[in-house]
Amino acid sequence: MAITSQRARQVVAATAPQVVHVTASGAKAGQGQVLAVPGADVALLPIEVPDKLRGQNRENVAHRQLRDKFDIDPDAVDLRPFSGTKGSDEWSRVLVTDKALLARWRDAVAEDALAILPDYLTLPTAPDIWTVATGVDGIAARLGPDDGFGAHVDLAIVLLNKALDARDTPPKAILRLGEPVPEIDAIAAERSIPIVTDVAAAGAKTLGYGETACDLRQDPRLARARMAARILPWRWPIAFGLVATIVWGAAEWVVTKRILDETHAIQAQTTALVQEHFVDGAPVVDARVQVTRALATAQAQAQGAGAQPEPLTLFAQAALVLDAAGARTETASFSATDGLRLVTAMNDFAAVETLVEDLEAAGLAVNVQDTRASDAGPGVQATLALTQSTDGPEGENR
Secondary structure, eight states, X not given: OOOOOOSSOOBOOOOOTTEEEOOXXXXXXXXXXXXXXXXXXXXXXXXXXXXXXXHHHHHHHHHHHHHHHSOOOTTTEEEEEEOGGGTOSSOOEEEEEEHXXXXXXXTTBOTTOOEEEEGGGGSOBBTTEEEEEEBSSOEEEEESTTOEEEEOHHHHHHHHHHHHHTOSSOOSEEEEESSOOHHHHHHHHHTTOOEEOOHHHHTOXXXXXXXXXXXXXXXXXXXXXXXXXXXXXXXXXXXXXXXXXXXXXXXXXXXXXXHHHHHHHHHHHXXXXXXHHTSTTOOOSOHHHHHHHHHHHHHHHHHOGGGSOOHHHHHHHHHHHHHHHTOEEEEEEEETTTEEEEEEEESSHHHHHHHHHHHHHTTEEEEEEEEEEOSSSSSEEEEEEEEEOSXXXXXXXX
């Protein structure tokens, strides 16, 4: 089959209406349309890039590989990552185009056109369906959603065989668009791959896998430069704010550490004083409680043993009054600081007041610590602290 070579190619294929192919007459893609350019002029090349590299560093490695592996001058071509339909940052192939051709193609689209794409990315396809379209001077092949190429017939046959050899299993079918190519039909027959011509029956979609993200009009480096230019004015204020935050945090940490150190020093001094003067070297669990107890004991010892009434004497003196008032004593305790402490049950609050008056009349000093309704039933519960009154009968006897 004779195929003539021309710079501008038109792929004759059953494609969607929004796809306009480059022609010698200078067709122009308008609003909502995609300009399909010769796939042979937009090579999809594999590169080997470490998985951990991202962004600009990954692209820099790709440029060096173009120069070293393919002997391509990076300054003369446009290189852009091809992430496929999954949009992964771990891309391993690049679209490479001559910059002069790209400038010419950009003049052939309106501002509101969808994209400029290599013709093989505009072919209908589906997972595990390969599409081959013949044109006046070449072949466009779509090897599933994420691969493709454009080439003359002889080279296309070589590339198809190489792609098939690289697979463990052949594709489910080859979708043929345009005139048949006997050599490709022979390859399909040899490998038992069915050939179909109905796009709908093959389940193929045109521009259904995010192909417009590969728009050749978009310069990825220029887009990053513009973004950096927009972000640059904010860098210094953010940097100053970050430095100020770090300085403030360091100052707060210094002040907090100094306060903690002073607090620990005071606690250590207090513990040493309490152990030396109040608890005779015993461990300090609660300094305030232990000091209070030590002071009360010292005060009681200073007053003399004879100045303090015996607990049983106080209880006997109060028992007569409690019995006469009908009070029910629930608990009784004694301490040098509070004296005799009684928890009693009475019929009502008035009875508690009368009991207090009777105890005081009997020569006892009464401190009503608590009165409340009884939780166990009807009546009132009162907590009384009793000491010997200096004005009562016992006080006079003394």
